[in-house]
Amino acid sequence: MQYKAILFDLDGTISDSKSGITKAVQYALKQFDINEPLESLEKFVGPPLQESFEQYYEFNSDTVNEAVTHYRTYFTEFGIYDNAPYEGVLEMLKKLHMTGTPLYIATSKPTVYARKILEKDLLAPYFKEIVGSELDGTRSQKREVIAYLMAIETLKAEEILMVGDRKHDLIGARDNQVDAVGVLYGYGDYEELSACESIQIVETVSALEAFLQSKIG
Secondary structure, X not given: OOEOEEEEOOEOOOEEOHHHHHHHHHHHHHOOOOOOOHHHHHHHOOOOHHHHHHHHHOOOHHHHHXXXXXXXXXXXXXXXXXXXXXXXXXHHHHHHHHOOOOEEEEEEEEHHHHHHHHHHOOOHHHOOEEEEEOOOOOOOOHHHHHHHHXXXXXXXXXXXXXXXXXXXXXXXXXXXXXXXXXXXXXXXXXXXXXXXXXOEEEOOHHHHHHHHHHHEO
Protein backbone atom coordinates (compact mmCIF):
# COMPACT_ATOMS: atom_id res chain seq x y z
CA MET A 1 0.00 0.00 0.00
CA GLN A 2 1.35 3.41 -1.00
CA TYR A 3 0.16 6.54 0.79
CA LYS A 4 -0.24 10.05 -0.57
CA ALA A 5 -0.04 12.01 2.71
CA ILE A 6 1.34 11.54 6.22
CA LEU A 7 -0.17 12.85 9.46
CA PHE A 8 2.11 13.23 12.49
CA ASP A 9 1.26 13.61 16.14
CA LEU A 10 3.36 16.34 17.80
CA ASP A 11 4.18 15.50 21.44
CA GLY A 12 6.16 12.28 21.66
CA THR A 13 6.42 11.89 17.89
CA ILE A 14 7.97 15.07 16.51
CA SER A 15 8.78 16.91 19.74
CA ASP A 16 10.18 15.73 23.07
CA SER A 17 7.91 17.91 25.18
CA LYS A 18 7.79 16.02 28.48
CA SER A 19 9.58 18.64 30.56
CA GLY A 20 7.39 21.59 29.61
CA ILE A 21 4.13 19.66 29.90
CA THR A 22 4.85 17.93 33.21
CA LYS A 23 6.06 21.15 34.84
CA ALA A 24 2.89 22.93 33.73
CA VAL A 25 0.74 20.10 35.11
CA GLN A 26 2.70 20.14 38.36
CA TYR A 27 2.11 23.90 38.65
CA ALA A 28 -1.63 23.47 38.01
CA LEU A 29 -1.99 20.73 40.61
CA LYS A 30 -0.17 22.80 43.22
CA GLN A 31 -2.96 25.36 42.98
CA PHE A 32 -5.21 22.64 44.45
CA ASP A 33 -2.64 21.70 47.12
CA ILE A 34 -1.74 18.54 45.20
CA ASN A 35 2.00 17.93 45.11
CA GLU A 36 3.23 15.42 42.56
CA PRO A 37 6.77 14.55 41.42
CA LEU A 38 7.40 15.30 37.76
CA GLU A 39 8.11 11.67 36.88
CA SER A 40 4.56 10.70 37.90
CA LEU A 41 3.05 13.19 35.44
CA GLU A 42 4.46 11.78 32.21
CA LYS A 43 1.05 10.20 31.62
CA PHE A 44 -0.22 13.68 30.74
CA VAL A 45 1.95 13.82 27.61
CA GLY A 46 -0.16 13.03 24.57
CA PRO A 47 -3.79 12.57 25.69
CA PRO A 48 -6.22 15.52 25.81
CA LEU A 49 -5.41 17.63 28.87
CA GLN A 50 -9.00 17.90 30.10
CA GLU A 51 -9.44 14.15 29.88
CA SER A 52 -6.28 13.50 31.91
CA PHE A 53 -7.23 15.82 34.77
CA GLU A 54 -10.63 14.15 34.94
CA GLN A 55 -9.28 10.61 34.69
CA TYR A 56 -6.38 10.82 37.13
CA TYR A 57 -7.75 13.25 39.72
CA GLU A 58 -11.52 12.84 39.31
CA PHE A 59 -11.97 16.57 38.79
CA ASN A 60 -15.47 17.71 37.85
CA SER A 61 -15.98 19.91 34.80
CA ASP A 62 -15.55 23.20 36.69
CA THR A 63 -12.37 22.02 38.40
CA VAL A 64 -11.02 20.68 35.10
CA ASN A 65 -11.53 24.09 33.50
CA GLU A 66 -9.79 25.78 36.42
CA ALA A 67 -6.89 23.32 36.24
CA VAL A 68 -6.51 23.91 32.49
CA THR A 69 -6.41 27.67 33.11
CA HIS A 70 -3.61 27.23 35.67
CA TYR A 71 -1.78 24.88 33.30
CA ARG A 72 -1.90 27.43 30.50
CA THR A 73 -0.71 30.22 32.79
CA TYR A 74 2.55 28.33 33.24
CA PHE A 75 2.73 26.75 29.80
CA THR A 76 2.31 29.93 27.76
CA GLU A 77 5.13 31.65 29.64
CA PHE A 78 7.58 28.80 30.21
CA GLY A 79 6.46 25.35 29.04
CA ILE A 80 5.94 26.21 25.40
CA TYR A 81 9.69 26.76 25.05
CA ASP A 82 10.71 23.74 27.14
CA ASN A 83 10.85 21.14 24.37
CA ALA A 84 12.96 20.08 21.40
CA PRO A 85 12.60 17.91 18.29
CA TYR A 86 13.77 14.33 18.67
CA GLU A 87 17.19 13.66 17.22
CA GLY A 88 16.87 12.88 13.53
CA VAL A 89 13.39 14.37 13.11
CA LEU A 90 14.54 17.46 11.19
CA GLU A 91 16.52 15.34 8.74
CA MET A 92 13.58 12.95 8.32
CA LEU A 93 11.17 15.79 7.58
CA LYS A 94 13.55 17.34 5.06
CA LYS A 95 13.85 14.07 3.15
CA LEU A 96 10.12 13.34 3.24
CA HIS A 97 9.34 16.89 2.15
CA MET A 98 11.66 16.50 -0.83
CA THR A 99 9.52 13.62 -2.10
CA GLY A 100 6.60 16.01 -2.54
CA THR A 101 4.41 14.04 -0.15
CA PRO A 102 2.22 16.42 1.91
CA LEU A 103 2.99 16.26 5.63
CA TYR A 104 0.54 17.34 8.34
CA ILE A 105 0.42 17.77 12.11
CA ALA A 106 -2.62 16.27 13.87
CA THR A 107 -2.36 16.98 17.60
CA SER A 108 -4.64 17.28 20.62
CA LYS A 109 -2.58 20.29 21.70
CA PRO A 110 -4.22 23.65 20.86
CA THR A 111 -3.29 24.68 17.33
CA VAL A 112 -1.91 28.03 18.51
CA TYR A 113 0.61 26.27 20.78
CA ALA A 114 1.54 23.63 18.21
CA ARG A 115 2.25 26.27 15.59
CA LYS A 116 4.45 28.30 17.97
CA ILE A 117 6.46 25.22 18.94
CA LEU A 118 7.02 24.16 15.33
CA GLU A 119 7.96 27.70 14.32
CA LYS A 120 10.40 27.93 17.25
CA ASP A 121 12.07 24.71 16.15
CA LEU A 122 12.06 25.76 12.47
CA LEU A 123 9.90 22.77 11.53
CA ALA A 124 6.69 24.55 10.49
CA PRO A 125 7.69 24.97 6.80
CA TYR A 126 7.75 21.20 6.32
CA PHE A 127 4.04 20.84 7.12
CA LYS A 128 1.28 21.74 4.71
CA GLU A 129 -1.15 22.24 7.60
CA ILE A 130 -0.98 22.19 11.40
CA VAL A 131 -4.22 21.19 13.11
CA GLY A 132 -4.95 20.77 16.79
CA SER A 133 -7.69 21.58 19.27
CA GLU A 134 -9.18 24.96 20.08
CA LEU A 135 -8.49 26.74 23.36
CA ASP A 136 -12.13 26.26 24.39
CA GLY A 137 -11.68 22.47 24.25
CA THR A 138 -13.31 22.01 20.86
CA ARG A 139 -11.76 19.22 18.80
CA SER A 140 -9.64 17.85 21.66
CA GLN A 141 -10.11 14.18 20.73
CA LYS A 142 -7.65 12.80 18.19
CA ARG A 143 -10.43 11.30 16.08
CA GLU A 144 -11.94 14.79 15.78
CA VAL A 145 -8.61 16.34 14.81
CA ILE A 146 -8.01 13.74 12.10
CA ALA A 147 -11.57 14.04 10.78
CA TYR A 148 -11.30 17.83 10.62
CA LEU A 149 -7.96 17.69 8.82
CA MET A 150 -9.32 15.18 6.33
CA ALA A 151 -12.28 17.46 5.66
CA ILE A 152 -10.39 20.72 5.14
CA GLU A 153 -7.69 19.08 3.01
CA THR A 154 -10.04 16.69 1.15
CA LEU A 155 -7.97 13.67 2.16
CA LYS A 156 -9.21 10.13 1.54
CA ALA A 157 -8.83 7.71 4.45
CA GLU A 158 -7.24 4.99 2.33
CA GLU A 159 -4.56 7.38 1.05
CA ILE A 160 -3.19 8.71 4.36
CA LEU A 161 -1.11 7.36 7.22
CA MET A 162 -1.14 8.53 10.85
CA VAL A 163 2.05 8.41 12.95
CA GLY A 164 1.89 8.63 16.74
CA ASP A 165 3.29 7.42 20.05
CA ARG A 166 0.14 6.88 22.13
CA LYS A 167 -2.97 4.74 21.88
CA HIS A 168 -5.05 7.87 21.32
CA ASP A 169 -3.27 8.39 17.98
CA LEU A 170 -3.88 4.85 16.79
CA ILE A 171 -7.48 4.75 18.02
CA GLY A 172 -8.20 8.14 16.46
CA ALA A 173 -6.86 6.86 13.15
CA ARG A 174 -8.89 3.66 13.39
CA ASP A 175 -12.07 5.64 14.07
CA ASN A 176 -11.49 7.41 10.75
CA GLN A 177 -10.56 4.20 8.86
CA VAL A 178 -7.00 5.50 8.55
CA ASP A 179 -3.91 3.27 8.81
CA ALA A 180 -1.48 4.08 11.62
CA VAL A 181 2.13 3.56 12.67
CA GLY A 182 3.18 3.53 16.32
CA VAL A 183 6.55 4.85 17.52
CA LEU A 184 8.29 3.62 20.67
CA TYR A 185 10.76 6.49 21.12
CA GLY A 186 7.95 8.66 22.55
CA TYR A 187 5.79 8.11 25.63
CA GLY A 188 3.79 5.00 24.82
CA ASP A 189 5.24 1.52 25.36
CA TYR A 190 4.94 -1.62 23.27
CA GLU A 191 2.12 -3.02 25.41
CA GLU A 192 0.02 0.10 24.88
CA LEU A 193 0.62 0.35 21.14
CA SER A 194 0.39 -3.36 20.35
CA ALA A 195 -3.09 -3.45 21.89
CA CYS A 196 -4.26 -1.06 19.15
CA GLU A 197 -4.59 -1.48 15.42
CA SER A 198 -1.50 -0.44 13.47
CA ILE A 199 0.32 -1.55 10.36
CA GLN A 200 3.73 -1.16 12.00
CA ILE A 201 5.45 -0.29 15.29
CA VAL A 202 8.96 1.20 15.05
CA GLU A 203 11.55 1.87 17.73
CA THR A 204 13.57 4.78 16.36
CA VAL A 205 13.27 7.88 14.19
CA SER A 206 15.57 6.31 11.59
CA ALA A 207 13.38 3.20 11.46
CA LEU A 208 10.32 5.41 11.05
CA GLU A 209 11.94 7.31 8.19
CA ALA A 210 12.87 4.10 6.39
CA PHE A 211 9.37 2.70 6.78
CA LEU A 212 7.69 5.90 5.57
CA GLN A 213 9.99 6.18 2.57
CA SER A 214 8.93 2.68 1.55
CA LYS A 215 5.24 3.55 1.83
CA ILE A 216 4.86 6.86 0.01
CA GLY A 217 4.40 7.44 -3.66
